[in-house]
Amino acid sequence: MDEKGPSREERVRALQVAAETRVLVALRSIEEAQGLLDEACRALSSVRGMLIEWRKAGQLSDRARGLWYSVDRRAKALKARGRLLLDHEPADHQTQRNAPEGSEES
Numbered sequence: 001m002d003e004k005g006p007s008r009e010e011r012v013r014a015l016q017v018a019a020e021t022r023v024l025v026a027l028r029s030i031e032e033a034q035g036l037l038d039e040a041c042r043a044l045s046s047v048r049g050m051l052i053e054w055r056k057a058g059q060l061s062d063r064a065r066g067l068w069y070s071v072d073r074r075a076k077a078l079k080a081r082g083r084l085l086l087d088h089e090p091a092d093h094q095t096q097r098n099a100p101e102g103s104e105e106s
Helices: 008-044 051-080
Strands: none
């Protein structure tokens, strides 16, 4: 029996699954950032003299929310066309701290 390794279709599917996992990690990270910004807003809202900073934190939170929707929409569009693929393996500095449970990220 000739063992050539995974077929092209299997390699493409592996890249798709890896990309989907990365998108989930990104979305979770954005959600976490938005939550921290919302917490900062709540903390600053009652501090006299911090109105400008409170507004800036609120604007950043709004931008994070917009980014989440942008990433989600783009990922869905790419997936629908079969073009959501992992471009390269992550660098050493990237971690799996936000990896979905059960995923095997390195």
